[in-house]
Amino acid sequence: MRKLETRTIVVASHNAGKITEIADLIAPFGFAAKSAAELAFDEPDETGTTFEENAAIKALASAKASGLPALSDDSGLMIDALNGAPGVYTANWAERDDGTRDFAMAMEKVQKALQEQGAEKPQERTARFVSVLCLAWPDGHTEFFRGEVEGTIAWPPRGTAGFGYDPIFQPEGHKRTFGEMTAHEKHGWKPGETQALSHRARAFKQFVETCLEG
Template sequence: MQPRTLTGKLVIASHNPGKVREIEDLVAPFGLEVVSAGELGLPEPEETGTSFAANAELKALAAAIGANLPALADDSGLVVPALGGAPGIYSARWAGPDKDFSLAMARVKRELDAQTATEIRNGSGAGAHFVCALALAWPDGSVEVFEGRVEGELTFPPRGDRGFGYDPIFLPRGDTRTFGEMDPAEKHGISHRARAFAQLKRRLEDAL
């Protein structure tokens, strides 16, 4: 299959303002006109996939077909091995219908507290990683997926009011600051989304 070209307008298949901002920043160097699925009034598809990649594909294809434009979707989340991989693909759902991630972070802490290991009960030593799958889709149904991951551990109580989602409880490996305390530009350089985007970037350079 010949690589699809990418010029003009790109739909970011998300209704999450924080996620839209991050992806806008990442694609800005390519000079694309960016519009979000929310701005276009596109409905959010039901995320029935069993992996980050599958859900990213669902969202990208729905937006690409709905807008008749190329679309880029992200599915990402926090994976905590001590919780059996939860919240995982259900990371956004743990925040409830109002997308209140303070509730989601409190749930993570509550469920970790139920573990028997002292270091887990104290909120330290809880390894975790963020995963991001980026899917680039076209109206003809073609789609490509790129994945990135960043390792770290959890810390409580939450720290920092930058970023979004679970950022205030995630300490990337080798740093003493949470993603919620980092300058957005610095986070963009090391995040799971940035690592997925590094792969996508090579594809975009070929598609422009």
């Protein structure tokens, strides 16, 4: 495992919500970070069929363009009754014909698909959020960190916090959706604590333990 010896990195994303979450997670470590969006990097085509492949595509593109280590996230919602869909195509389910993303529409699409499967009870609506972080260096070296959180699909959507599908994802052991939680409640982790709630926070905890500590 390669340690990260610089505190200057690129967040390899154009997703405003994701950039904010990653910025919140790295802030306690004193990172100077800029996003691929701020640096006006082109968005690479995500042609992979796994979260790991797509995370690597994004991180390597930003690392090579900037000459700095780059941290990317590829994440998605996997619903058991839909055979793991939308999975790596989670963001695609929100795309409109004009290229914009409408997650209210995407959540309706999820609900319709579950209704078509007759999945009405919570035990029939099990799902998980998956996040894979990739840290890439300009020389092509990569490290991967995967976090998952189990839960169920709630309906109707609840809460306006977070982004994406957060208002319909109720993590296991909780009565509120991610959309009803504050950023700290959702991440559930900061330096010095051992618990991590969200998929992204769990992946980030592995990143910290592997590349920053020791």
